[in-house]
Amino acid sequence: MDLLRTEVENGFTELRGTGDALRTELLDAIVDGLRDHRDEIVTALTRERQSAEQADRDTRRLQRRLTEAREELHRLQLRAAETAQPRPEPVDPPDPTYLPVKETPVPETAHAEESSSPSPGITAEQAQQLIDLLARLTPAEAVAPAPDRPAADAPPVDAGGVADLIPATLAWPAHVATLLKAAAVNTVAIACNPHTWEFLGKRVEGAEHFDQQEAAQRPRGAFQEDEADNLLSGRSVIALLNALRTTVYAGTGQDVETWALAVTCYERIAEVVNSTRPARDEHESTRPRIVLDDLTAKTPA
The missing domain is CATH 1.20.5 (Single alpha-helices involved in coiled-coils or other helix-helix interfaces)
Known part of the structure; x- marks a missing residue:
């Protein structure tokens, strides 16, 4: 075992x-x-x-x-x-306060210039959308009836005797290019005398894309500093530029002062808007500042 x-x-x-x-x-x-x-x-x-x-x-x-x-x-x-030579634009002679006939020939002019350009431009769909936007910005009663003949045969614009003085920056191709730049802008600061700001407010009053409430909340003084500037979005700048151009092409039917203010304000706003460039990072970003009223420099003793 x-x-x-x-x-x-x-x-x-x-x-x-x-x-x-x-x-x-x-x-x-x-x-x-x-x-x-x-x-x-x-x-x-x-x-x-x-x-x-x-x-x-x-x-x-x-x-x-x-x-x-x-x-x-x-x-x-x-x-x-x-x-490019600015294209003459028609105006309704019976009532000098009416806007010139400029919206009807716009599509043909814009498409003709794009098709003849060798470089890639705005697509037809984008151009049509921008034209529709401008049509909504312009008061309906200010647009004269469309002529039966082509735009090339339209009579030269009178514009109150200042048609030859309208700068090339307000021509239709340059105006559209400026609006496209403004559409990409976040905000801009506008420094001006309160009387000038009141003038701008009257020009753009009733425009669909202008944010009057945002601008009205900003403090304004005779001599404005950075913290007292009027801030506008890119969308509001589009409405303001279009309203100023409408005033310019209406001519001097009422007074030449309004025409001169509209031309000067448009040129200064467009100059800053067209000079904007996208920032590569947040450290390079800055808000564009537009000064509409000059201060006289002191004369050296």
């Missing part, structure tokens, strides 16, 4: 040792397999991250090129507007 017990114990011991060896081998095999798969997963994740970073760099490069292309297109449009 003792011999049998000893043999059984030895058998159990041998089986236990064999089981431990098998368990150890199986655990090592599982760990090695997981290590191999882990390396493959890490390699795949690293490759995907590198691909995403490369795609992000390519996207930023394309965005920079697109911004440069837009700026170049805008410069070409401004250059073409400066060199």
Whole structure:
């Protein structure tokens, strides 16, 4: 019996040792397999991250090129507007307070200039949307009936005897280019005498896209500092520019003072708006500031 017990114990011991060896081998095999798969997963994740970073760099490069292309297109449009001869615009002679007939020939003029330009311009859909926007900004009763003959045969504009004095910056191509720049502006600050601001408010009164409430809440003084400027959104600037151009092309039917104020304000606002450039980061961003009234410099003693 003792011999049998000893043999059984030895058998159990041998089986236990064999089981431990098998368990150890199986655990090592599982760990090695997981290590191999882990390396493959890490390699795949690293490759995907590198691909995403490369795609992000390519996207930023394309965005920079697109911004440069837009700026170049805008410069070409401004250059073409400066060199182009302003097209005469008709006016309704019976009532000098009416606006000239300028909206009807606009689509043909705009499309003709875009189709003849060698550089890529505004799409037809964008041009039509802008024309519709300007049509809503202009009071309906001020637009004269559309002529039956083509725009090329329209009679020359009278504009109260100052048609030849209207600057090229107010010509239709330059005006559209300026509105496109204003549409991309966040806010601008306008510094002016309170009488000048009152004049601007009357020009743009009732315009759909002008935020009168925002401008009216700002303090105004005879000599304004940065904190007292009138802040306008890009949308409000569009309405203001369009209202000033309407006043200019209405001529001097009532008084030449209104015409002179409208021309000067339009030119100064357009100059700053057209000089804006997108900021590359928040550290370079700044609000455009438009000064409408000059202060006389002191004469050296």
